[in-house]
Amino acid sequence: MPDIESRIVTEAALTPQDIHDRYRVLNGAIYGLASHGKWLGAFKPGNRSPDVKGLYLAGGAAHPGPGMPMVLMSGWIAADSLDQDRAAPRAQPPLNQYTAAPSPAAVV
Numbered sequence: 001m002p003d004i005e006s007r008i009v010t011e012a013a014l015t016p017q018d019i020h021d022r023y024r025v026l027n028g029a030i031y032g033l034a035s036h037g038k039w040l041g042a043f044k045p046g047n048r049s050p051d052v053k054g055l056y057l058a059g060g061a062a063h064p065g066p067g068m069p070m071v072l073m074s075g076w077i078a079a080d081s082l083d084q085d086r087a088a089p090r091a092q093p094p095l096n097q098y099t100a101a102p103s104p105a106a107v108v
């Protein structure tokens with residue numbers, strides 16, 4: 001089709017700049033941090049901030065990574081981390097008097 005260009009009626013493009021402007025995605029990087037080197041795969045920043053106590057990270061730039069399924073998982077892990085940090089310490093199970101190990105009945 002040598003004349004294909006002259007047949008185009010309308011043309012639209014979605015560039016990284018458009019994505020940045022339209023969706024507020026930094027520099028149009030739809031999957032956030034580059035997925036190579038130290039950020040490869042699920043090796044994204046952890047969901048519990050090591051620097052700020054009480055700060056939890058969730059989203060495409062946090063563990064386990066971008067894309068809707070992973071982002072949902074990220075929120076779940078962040079919420080779970082918060083839950084663990086705020087939970088009251090568990091009561092110690094009674095010790096077995098002969099082995100000094102938790103009594104089997106106490107380990108459920």
Ligand SMILES: Cc1cc2nc3c(=O)[nH]c(=O)nc-3n(C[C@H](O)[C@H](O)[C@H](O)COP(=O)(O)OP(=O)(O)OC[C@H]3O[C@@H](n4cnc5c(N)ncnc54)[C@H](O)[C@@H]3O)c2cc1C
Nearest residue numbers: 019023024025030031058059060061065066067068069071
């Ligand atoms: C065009 C496009 C197509 C995609 N297609 C797919 C796909 O097919 N499948 C898939 O799994 N993933 C897809 N993704 C990726 C997926 O959308 C992202 O991985 C996911 O949305 C990231 O979730 P998030 O919560 O980290 O960030 P976002 O969903 O980007 O949410 C961040 C929110 O923060 C807001 N915000 C930003 N800055 C500020 C500020 N300063 N103050 C207040 N609010 C702020 C933004 O407006 C936005 O609402 C696509 C992404 C794009 C852009």
